[in-house]
Amino acid sequence: MIVLGGTFSATLIAYPWKRVMWTAHVLKRAFTSQNEINWTIDAVVTLARIYRKNGIRSLEKMAEEIPDGLLKTGVELIAYNYTRDKIEQVLQKEAQMGYSQYETAYKILYNMARLAPALGLTGTIVNLIRVFGHINDSQSLIGYMAIALLSTFYGVVLANLCFVPLANKIREFMDQEQVRLELIQEGILDVYDEENPKAIEYKLEVLSSQSIFKPSLIPSRSKLFVVPPPKEATS
Numbered sequence: 001m002i003v004l005g006g007t008f009s010a011t012l013i014a015y016p017w018k019r020v021m022w023t024a025h026v027l028k029r030a031f032t033s034q035n036e037i038n039w040t041i042d043a044v045v046t047l048a049r050i051y052r053k054n055g056i057r058s059l060e061k062m063a064e065e066i067p068d069g070l071l072k073t074g075v076e077l078i079a080y081n082y083t084r085d086k087i088e089q090v091l092q093k094e095a096q097m098g099y100s101q102y103e104t105a106y107k108i109l110y111n112m113a114r115l116a117p118a119l120g121l122t123g124t125i126v127n128l129i130r131v132f133g134h135i136n137d138s139q140s141l142i143g144y145m146a147i148a149l150l151s152t153f154y155g156v157v158l159a160n161l162c163f164v165p166l167a168n169k170i171r172e173f174m175d176q177e178q179v180r181l182e183l184i185q186e187g188i189l190d191v192y193d194e195e196n197p198k199a200i201e202y203k204l205e206v207l208s209s210q211s212i213f214k215p216s217l218i219p220s221r222s223k224l225f226v227v228p229p230p231k232e233a234t235s
Helices: 003-014 017-032 036-054 056-063 070-079 084-133 138-192 197-210
Strands: none
Touching (some): 003 084, 003 138, 017 084, 017 138, 036 056, 036 070, 036 138, 070 084, 070 138
């Protein structure tokens, strides 16, 4: 109750319920999303073919079949005859806003990983107080000592085997999403310029392979294998 209940209670005090539920949604996407980068490349190439062959009206109809997100926004901007500079500006802002939402989910899990050991220590202190109340009863003393140490154990295990891996899972998903958002921005601008679909496909595939080793066009976040503290938490 102290470790798990306290961790979730403190999180709900610090963050709105909707953000906590959004974190659960991001975690679900992180575990279930597969080949989204390949799907994005195929979708952009298909849109490029339709736009070059059938014009803007066919592209506008295709927008209705695309799931909500940056790609659909880009297609709609082309269909509404926005200028190239305006399309690029809107896509960059929306990509940054979407990425910041993933950053919030990561921070929530990071803070939960930091809270769990502290609350485990709190549970240990509470049970040590009970130990001092039974100092003359050796049998009860051993039992209370075991419970006191078990509370710290729960806190450490919950943090390092649950919240830290989940936070790093979100970080990995964020890196993949960063690449995908970059590909969408590049692809939409190429569709606007009516580039050859084969050339677009080749360009996006090269970008997706190089993005593993090079910074993205979107403000970069380095690949991490452990959970670092958020910027506002550092001193």
